[in-house]
Amino acid sequence: MIEKISDAAGTIYLPTHIKRVAKAEAEEKKIEALINIEITEIKQRALKRHIQEEGKKQENIENITAEALGRLKGEI
Structure with a gap:
């Protein structure tokens, strides 16, 4: 009886x-x-930050190269 009630x-x-x-x-x-x-x-934020950091590094490299080239031309 209890099982039937429980099942119901x-x-x-x-x-x-x-x-x-x-x-x-x-x-x-x-x-x-x-x-x-x-x-x-x-x-996405991490990738954006990484791209910005690498862009700054590249810009620094190019500025240093341009400065060095300018100094070398002045020596010649």
């Missing part, structure tokens, strides 16, 4: 349980997507 209660509760599990899984996917977006933004 489980059957009645099953749709609610399925909905709760589905909502939890959807929330999990939403959180994962937001995290992926945040990671992508961080990577």
